[in-house]
Amino acid sequence: MLLSGNTILITGGATGIGFSLAEQFIALGNEVIICGRREEKLNEAKAKLPKLTTRVCDVAKPTERLALLEWVTKEFKNLNVLVNNAGIQRDVDFLNMDKDWSYYAEEITVNLEAPIHLSSLFIPYLQQQKNAAIINLSSGFAFVPKATFPVYCAIKAAIHSLSLTMRYQLRNTGIELYEVMPPNVITELNLESRIKRNSVNSGVPAAEFTEFVIKGLERGDWEIAYGMAEERRTSSHEQSIELFKKMNP
Template sequence: MDISGNTVFIPGSTSGIGLALALRLQARGNTVIVGGRRAELLERIAAEHPGLDTVRIDTTDPASITAAAKQVLAAHPDLNVLVTMAGVMHAEDWHDPASFLATAESTVVTNVLGPIRLIAAFVEHLRTRPDATVMTVSSGLAFAPLKITPSYNASKAAIHMLSESVRLQLADTSVKVVELEPPSVRTALLPGHEDNEHAMPLDEFVTEVVDLIETRPDAKEIQVERVKFLRYGEARGDYDQVVEALNATDPHGK
């Protein structure tokens, strides 16, 4: 993926990593469309950041994805980058099925079915572009589990393998599949997490991501240095120590 000259749609980018990445990509000479569920928030983002386009989309709703895809492609027929940013993260207690089942199911719908449906809605168009990218968003927790978020961990592991598999299938097309693998970043993904001293500052994370996109345009995985501790624990042979350290520093752990 080139760092500039793209038209980029980022569903789930009204806050956190998504919005920060949208603004950095816009500043680097890209046309960026921000997607989200709340119309009033989209209106505020458009007013505060001239040049950003917005579209309402609920990635848990197939009809909303279809409608948003039609709207985006009608307004931006040169779209060549899709970033499947939308995601949720919830703590779960698996001692009590009544307390976690609904949350687990909604996590899978948002974090796994959402990206699958988004790719399905855009892949035919992206194949018509001479240089296109699908950027999926997994997590360092795809490779080492945080004990309080089982369904989130599993959903991101699914996204990792989905990315690997779709990349193989689309190798004969103009569409590249790039996987962004964030570590713990200071956002509101979990309550109070934006103040977690163990998490990476958001600006620092996005700066490193944009630098990696620029310096490694052919990368299959975008990995900031801080995620490699989680990403490669099994390969290094210290997976058990990684899992222990990860959960020892978790402020929500038990």
């Protein structure tokens, strides 16, 4: 992937991996737009990175995805990279699902429906651009799941499958499709649960991970997995079973 001179849209880019990617991309000479549903977080990101362009958008809502497409393609004629990064993670106990279904459905909407819809919206536009790319964020949990958050893991497995098929369908369009597979990264993802499990600082720093991602993009690696995510990605079926047992004692 060409690493400079791009115009890049990152969903969920105000914090965590998304914000760290924005930092890396700006340092390499790219124009970066981030969107998120929390205006205060977008403002904080802008204060840290004044070159950022920010946009309030709740990707859980189809109407706001459409509005994002209309605004971005009007304001940024050279947009050529979409990063499907926005995501939420929730603990789900199938023996005690005591919340309204909308609570559980939101995880599916944000993590799976949104990137599918956004990709479908932006692909016709990206086809007109040079050096176009879509970057999907899946996870090492796509390969060996953690039983504490089973829906999240299932969705990331779906994103992996989606990335394979999208890459194949886009092979003659000039749009490159990359899949980024984080390990445990220190972010605000599922923060309340991480506090309860005393694992807030469990994982690798976001900057360390995104530096690795940039190197993978520079090499043109279609799948970019780091640390434990790479171990899970390359494990055999038998090894995956053993890893699952260790992760879920």
